[in-house]
Amino acid sequence: MRSSQIFYEDVQTGDPLPALTVTVDERQLFFFSAATYNGHRIHYDKDWARDVEGYDNVIVQGPLQSALLARAITDWIGGRGRLVEYAVQNRAIAFAGEELTFGGVVTRKRLADDVGLVDLDIAGRRGDTVLMPGTATVALPMRGAPL
Amino acid sequence: MSLIDAESAARVGSVAATATGEVNRRDWQRWAAAVGDHNPLWFDTEYARAQGYRDIICPPLFLQYAILGVAALDGLRPDGSSGAVSGSLAFPRAPRRMAGGESTTFLGPAYHRDEIEMVRTIESIVEKQGRSGQFVLVTWRTMYRNQQRELVAEATTSMIARP
Numbered sequence: 001m002r003s004s005q006i007f008y009e010d011v012q013t014g015d016p017l018p019a020l021t022v023t024v025d026e027r028q029l030f031f032f033s034a035a036t037y038n039g040h041r042i043h044y045d046k047d048w049a050r051d052v053e054g055y056d057n058v059i060v061q062g063p064l065q066s067a068l069l070a071r072a073i074t075d076w077i078g079g080r081g082r083l084v085e086y087a088v089q090n091r092a093i094a095f096a097g098e099e100l101t102f103g104g105v106v107t108r109k110r111l112a113d114d115v116g117l118v119d120l121d122i123a124g125r126r127g128d129t130v131l132m133p134g135t136a137t138v139a140l141p142m143r144g145a146p147l
Numbered sequence: 148m149s150l151i152d153a154e155s156a157a158r159v160g161s162v163a164a165t166a167t168g169e170v171n172r173r174d175w176q177r178w179a180a181a182v183g184d185h186n187p188l189w190f191d192t193e194y195a196r197a198q199g200y201r202d203i204i205c206p207p208l209f210l211q212y213a214i215l216g217v218a219a220l221d222g223l224r225p226d227g228s229s230g231a232v233s234g235s236l237a238f239p240r241a242p243r244r245m246a247g248g249e250s251t252t253f254l255g256p257a258y259h260r261d262e263i264e265m266v267r268t269i270e271s272i273v274e275k276q277g278r279s280g281q282f283v284l285v286t287w288r289t290m291y292r293n294q295q296r297e298l299v300a301e302a303t304t305s306m307i308a309r310p
Binding site for chain 1: 169197198199207218249253
């Protein structure tokens with residue numbers, strides 16, 4: 001799945017994460033609701049979403065946006081990287097069928113007890129609209145360090 | 148008029164919910180597949196061992212679902228949500244609910260068949276003014292411990308309720 005491991009030494013402040021672009025459709029909404037045991041109608045019942053809650057369509061689960069944003073991070077940090085802190089806010093909803101982009105940028109790197117920590121600003125976006133801003137901290141392996 | 152009823156306000160500081168559940172690899176793999184997340188750490192034992200883990204690990208963001216119980220259809224809210232993990236807080240004057248945000252510290256991996264205990268406390272309930280009007284912001288603090296009583300994750304989550 002991934003061939004190369006990114007190391008603490010490889011990363012510089014300002015580096016972007018590779019962006020993840022996803023268009024969530026109704027099938028994915030359904031499977032995510034099923035996988036999270038979420039019965040909320042706004043994710044599958046268009047009439048309810050429109051007539052009762054005032055949305056134009058079924059909406060993407062906040063936790064799915066969050067999981068996609070986390071996926072952009074865990075894809076980037078590789079098997080030896082570790083997600084340490086993860087914080088996001090739901091700022092705007094997304095509808096099924098909209099193209100969403102998940103990514104981030106390195107804001108700081110620091111050593112704490114010989115662990116290489118990298119701070120990130122992260123966001124889920126639709127075009128220029130930030131749907132889900134957040135921050136994360138990951139631990140990356142040091143070159144030459146044992147597992 | 149405040150959107151927060153006295154009954155809900157009185158619950159700040161109390162335990163909203165406790166739950167236990169077994170981390171299950173098929174459940175987390177279904178979740179990961181629904182996210183399109185095919186990271187071999189969640190799927191491939193040999194790969195996970197080569198990275199220093201004793202087996203495949205639970206995706207960090209899945210941990211919160213490992214403790215979900217069973218919701219009876221009769222007990223659902225009209226909008227289909229169960230309210231089980233939020234301690235059944237309901238705001239009659241602000242019935243439209245959506246997830247607000249989450250902030251989590253992950254302290255260690257969770258493995259297949261780990262027993263997770265979740266304790267969730269209502270940290271605050273405040274009324275706010277946003278661009279689209281008044282809303283209620285509820286914040287919970289949640290601890291996840293495994294069968295060795297090790298803290299696996301600690302989370303602050305929030306929910307927005309609108310009129």
